[in-house]
Amino acid sequence: MSNESYKEDTQFVHRGRDPAAYEGVGNPPVVRSSTILYPSLAAYEDAGHKYRYGRTGNPLSDQFEQAMSVLENGYGAISAPSGLSAITTALTAFLNFGDHLLVADNTYPPTRSFCDHVLKNYGVEVEYYDPLIGAGIAELIRDNTAVIYMESPGSDTLEIQDVPAITKVAREKGVLTMIDNTWSAGILFKPLDYGVNLSIQAATKYISGHSDVNLGFVVADNEAHYKHLKNKAVLLGICAGGEDMYLALRGVRTLKMRMKQAGENALKIAQFLQTCPEVTNVLYPALPDDPHYKLWRRDFTGANGIVSFILQPSSKEAKRIFIESLKLFPIGSSWGGYESLIKPQNPKTCRSAVPWTEKGALLRLQVGLEDPDDLIEDLSQGFGAFRGVL
């Protein structure tokens, strides 16, 4: 259904499917394709033939990419087999030998590793910037600056960037901007409406939402950027699995409800953590006393289930006892699924522009769809165990 006048909730139900094309079947079937058959030599030799080979697209990838492009208010999208491969494809597509790249200091650590261990080797100058820089980014832009890469809120530490201030400068100076928009899932923030050229997501997180898929995509703001991106993705051999795209499209049907619930649960957890003497700081932009609340309020329409907090300085053993005494927060690296998780993170090891000065350990909670009262009780008993070994 192409009627864009419907409100977003309504569109979520209908986007990325075409029952008439499949004898009325509501959900598009999983398409598994490598070989595409041509009816004639003329069709084979026609460069405009719709599907040429499974790697470069099929009806299901078209449905998924269109749905993601509409979600992000873009022109077109490419899909990739993981969130990280979507990021590396976007960066590779728009950077050349000798270019200068500006990357937010709080970016997802594997993105940083790609910049440091791959892009640098290919002659790209990588510079990390203070995520709170805003319009001050102008001073870092050089003649050879090709891309500004943002992530807001930043992974684990959740600082909000002034995206429109950065894109205004970038557009004046002719620099392309990209953002990792995984936190918002394209629901809570629409980066392209704020002047960003490419929005990238790990559909692994909220979009698929059930901890069973690695998948990514990049949405471009206009035809020229989309075509360039698609050409490079084909050259790099990037394509996503049919089963994964099917599951992600299914996730989209309930995405908004799941995010809303996770956001409500997380706010309760964040408010509870603020009352705990074992916690010295709670990082969650939807808390009115969070330093990033104002910008979050201005640009975002909600918050998700990620709550980070700083544990009061303690021994390694006390931290271990706290984490391992939790029953409803298993240790796990991903987020955006239905289940709550905890993950220790050390921002000191992945910062260079702005030093990380918190003394206690940073623990990141992914708050899931459990009853928040149960989660709070579990954290309470965990802090009890922690106090016992302090």
Ligand SMILES: *Cc1c(COP(=O)(O)O)cnc(C)c1O
């Ligand atoms: C998880 C994540 C990714 C990478 O997704 P994968 O599918 O695991 O490669 C990228 N960016 C952010 C912010 C993430 O949290």
